[in-house]
Amino acid sequence: MPPDDKRTMGLRERKKAKTMAAVQMHALRLFRELGYNATTVEQIAEAAEISPSTFFRYFPTKEDVLLKDNYDPVLVDAFEAQPSDLNPLQAMRGAMVSAIANMSADELATMRERNQLIMTVPELRAAALNNLTQTMQLIAELAAKRTGREPDDAAVRTFAGAVIGVNISMRNIRMRTSLNCWTKR
Structure with a gap:
């Protein structure tokens, strides 16, 4: 903490x-x-x-012991701390880099282990979909606020869905690799 x-x-x-x-x-x-x-x-x-x-x-539920975390407020704070002249994609990238950079080695290892379990246990993978839907709504609200649009605007929802899609695709890749991907310029 x-x-x-x-x-x-x-x-x-x-x-x-x-x-x-x-x-x-x-x-x-x-x-x-x-x-x-x-x-x-x-x-x-x-x-x-x-x-x-x-x-x-x-x-x-037993699944929630792996799915529940305190990362949403960290992401929100990091996103809102990004300069206002950044577009939502730049701000989200900056927020993710900032959030990951502030995690300890133990936190990153725990996150990797949790993600590994979520991706390999079918009932966890299914339960994670609901969690990702909630995160997508959160991202849509952040992007809407930044752009002056509504969270249900098609462009805002598409952006939020794309961020979640990248998140899903990165789950099987080691956290270090995903960090390198986000920090390359």
Whole structure:
């Protein structure tokens, strides 16, 4: 968690974020050791020292333990911080480069591992589609705000869909390769 976020978050929010991160860490470890399908919510909860009902307060489904993250606000902040003279594509590229550059090596490794699981486990891949649809809506709203158009404008939706398409195509490529792709001029 960035230092600025720690100052603005209250104790309760910090504790929730810490618990969520611990559950995700234990789940990822168990998925690695036992396999996704062989790992139960009860095993994840036990490893994270919480009850199964607490698990479900954080994650409505087992799939959500891998799909839920805190990257959307980071992307929004990075996009909005881009110079106003940039078009949406330039601003999105700058936001992605900035967001990735600010991630630690551990965060990048975890993201790679999560993406690998999502792409190789059919039920996770299916659940990820809903997540990508929500992200596409978020990108459409950001692009619309930047261009003075509506989020449902055809050009704005096409742009958001193209960004998601690139995201999907990059999921099987190592994060370092995708970073190099985004940072080449």
